[in-house]
Amino acid sequence: AQTVTQSQPEMSVQEAETVTLSCTYDTSESDYYLFWYKQPPSRQMILVIRQEAYKQQNATENRFSVNFQKAAKSFSLKISDSQLGDAAMYFCAYRRGRGDMRFGAGTRLTVKP
Amino acid sequence: DAMVIQNPRYQVTQFGKPVTLSCSQTLNHNVMYWYQQKSSQAPKLLFHYYDKDFNNEADTPDNFQSRRPNTSFCFLDIRSPGLGDAAMYLCATSSGSTDTQYFGPGTRLTVL
Numbered sequence: 646a647q648t649v650t651q652s653q654p655e656m657s658v659q660e661a662e663t664v665t666l667s668c669t670y671d672t673s674e675s676d677y678y679l680f681w682y683k684q685p686p687s688r689q690m691i692l693v694i695r696q697e698a699y700k701q702q703n704a705t706e707n708r709f710s711v712n713f714q715k716a717a718k719s720f721s722l723k724i725s726d727s728q729l730g731d732a733a734m735y736f737c738a739y740r741r742g743r744g745d746m747r748f749g750a751g752t753r754l755t756v757k758p
Numbered sequence: 759d760a761m762v763i764q765n766p767r768y769q770v771t772q773f774g775k776p777v778t779l780s781c782s783q784t785l786n787h788n789v790m791y792w793y794q795q796k797s798s799q800a801p802k803l804l805f806h807y808y809d810k811d812f813n814n815e816a817d818t819p820d821n822f823q824s825r826r827p828n829t830s831f832c833f834l835d836i837r838s839p840g841l842g843d844a845a846m847y848l849c850a851t852s853s854g855s856t857d858t859q860y861f862g863p864g865t866r867l868t869v870l
Contacts, residue, residue: 680858690801690848690861736800746791746859748800 649739651749658727659757665712666722666752668737674698677741679713679720684751685733693735696720724754732756761785762862764849770868771839779834779865781849790832791859792824793848801848807832836867844869 649670658664670679681693696704696713703711708725724731737749762783771777781790788809793801805814807826821843823835836843846866850859 682861689863690850692858692860695858746803750800751798 649737649747649749651737651752653752654750655753655755657755657757658724658731660727660729662727663723663725664727664754666724666735666737666754668720668722668749670718670720670737670739670747672718672739672741674741677739679711680738680740680746681709681711681720681722682736682738682748683731683733684736685730690736694722727756729756729758762849762851762860764847764862764865766865767863768866768868770870771836772870773841774838777836777839777867779836779847779849779867781832781834781862782830783849783851783860783862784830785851785853785860786829787851787853787860788829789852789854790826791850791852792822792832792834793850795846795848795864797845804834839867839869841869843867 651668653667656664677698679696683691683693694704694706694709694711696711703713710723712721732755734751734753736751738746740746765780791806792804794804795801803815804818804822805824821837825833834847844867846864848864849862852859
């Protein structure tokens, strides 16, 4: 079974600083997808970034980037120039095949002004 | 704008009284999902439809059922809600088996 582990229940960052959220996963598959989702207090889940396992290049989306280490089964999210609107719960997720999305327990990010 | 819509946003029901939650999408995605999310926990997949093909997760209680009458709509039926079923229910869609899932705003269910 695939499991996703987020070892940081809570993180805090100063506005304009950089923060990295950790995620590790366990799988025996070689082809899969990884995602970071953001869930603000309004509770709508929003896709932040996605990574295909077959791609060696780390995905980036504006201030968000990932450090994908396939051999280590690690998928961390870096948020640069943090903004107050980045405050949310962040979920790391793994997906292989139909309907097989597994979420980590989440990391609650606080951004201090 | 194309989106995933869930109605109602808040639903209150009584213990044992059947309730139906609805999800609609304008994305024309062929896959629709229902998740249950309890407070401060990760979403848990209940089931999904790939077109009309229904896929139930092994640990989804029999109390939970779903219907998908057409591409745009999907319903979650809870036949006899218990106090433990109080949660946020999230609907999501994707355009294929491996594509990104897009989530609706959720329906918060309260069971009295």
